[in-house]
Amino acid sequence: MEGLSPLVWSVVRAHRLSDADAHEVYQTAWFRFAQHLGRIREPGKAGAWLASTARHECLKVIRSSQRLTLTDDPQLLDRVSEDGTPEQSLLDSEEAAAQSERVRRLWQEFEELGERCRQLLRVLMATPPPSYQDVSAALGIAVGSIGPLRQRCLRRLRARLEARGAM
Amino acid sequence: MNDDVFDEDGWDDEEFDAGLLEEELRQAAAVLDPVPAELQQLAVDAYALHDLDARVAELTFDSLVDALPVRGAGDVPRMLTFRAGEMTVDVEVTGHGLMGQVLPPQPARIEVLWGPRPGSSLTADDLGRFTADAPPPGPFALRLRTGGDVVVTEWMRA
Known part of the structure; x- marks a missing residue:
């Protein structure tokens, strides 16, 4: 459950x-x-x-x-770039960075x-x-x-x- | 912000993979707005609250829903009524604590629960009246023992 x-x-x-x-x-x-x-x-x-x-x-x-x-969009979005968060591992390669940027944009458009x-x-x-x-x-x-x-x-x-x- | 989703928005009905976009959103939510870990655990711990011995007293009146707001009144107490069979429990919650009465009037031992941990204890006097000096810090329920009967009020967020 x-x-x-x-x-x-x-x-x-x-x-x-x-x-x-x-x-x-x-x-x-x-x-x-x-x-x-x-x-x-x-x-x-x-x-x-x-x-x-x-x-x-x-x-x-x-x-x-x-x-x-x-809910504060910037606050949520910040989490992607905050140091030490699990999401940080997404940024570990350039490809991942591009993916992370896409996720961020998707979320921003969704919130709006x-x-x-x-x-x-x-x-x-x-x-x-x-x-x-x-x-x-x-x-x-x-x-x-x-x-x-x-x-x-x-x-x-x-x-x-x-x-x-x-x- | 245009909120009228029934509006014709000028898009042709060209099919696109809605499922794919939804799946992307699902993955984004898992990264950007996941269930906080402590709440994930809480859903598991909550099972400890399943109480086979007790009857549930259901909420039958909530001033938040069933009463008209008093204009200009600031800190209005929340009035709740729970019912299990013949027994009624009236509870008033303010910033200072709880006050209530068991009806028909009778003494009771009452435990204030605020999660799957032991709660604090109260006693209802011969007229069924009880008070607690502190408001519940979060969702709460009252577990009442009267004679051989055990009743628990529905969980409420005060």
Whole structure:
């Protein structure tokens, strides 16, 4: 079940909570999951259960405080070039440096997408890829609309990358 | 920022490998925004919280969701109500601590849990009232023993 960690984290990140709030929501979702284990009879539904719980807690945080802090893009991007981080090993060869630059640009363009696309893609990029049921639970959108939205958001992202000459 | 994804954006419907781009995003997320290691571990440790002996008291009222905000009121206490069968637990959380009452009124031994570690202990008096001097530092649950009954409130982020 801990294989669902990236899904829960993605849901929290999709809602742009501060680090402290993100950690607490993540914890709350897992603690409650453990508490209700006996009642979640179909293992296939665990992802949707966790995603939905995380989403509701995210909405409560947003409602309670308005201290919705935007994740700082430069801060995230800095991590690529920070010394001593695991990512540093990416820079160890020129080829890796080019790859790292591509990842950085991709992330930057992703962060600058409209809020709806950014949210959807942040959840879709969890590892392993979440089912549409999980995505629906994570974002409160109909399963049937996810496919077309996904296609459109990814196309939009590609267009941004092309405009920047990054593809 | 244009947020209307339903808008026609002038792109023809030329197919491209959306799956490939999504996979690149997945790899980027794994590098730039991975699950923090301590949270990864927490998902494993959380299993210790699965409590076969206890009944879960579900959240039935949360002032954050079910009450209208008071205009201009700054530090409004969070009011929570949990219910398991006949038993109700009202909890008020402020910056100073917890206050609550078990209903129907009865004495109880209460443990304040804040994760898969032993929590701090409280006692509810004959009227079921209890207080804690410190607010929970993060997500919390109350484990109540009354007579032969054990009840745990749903985990909440205060």
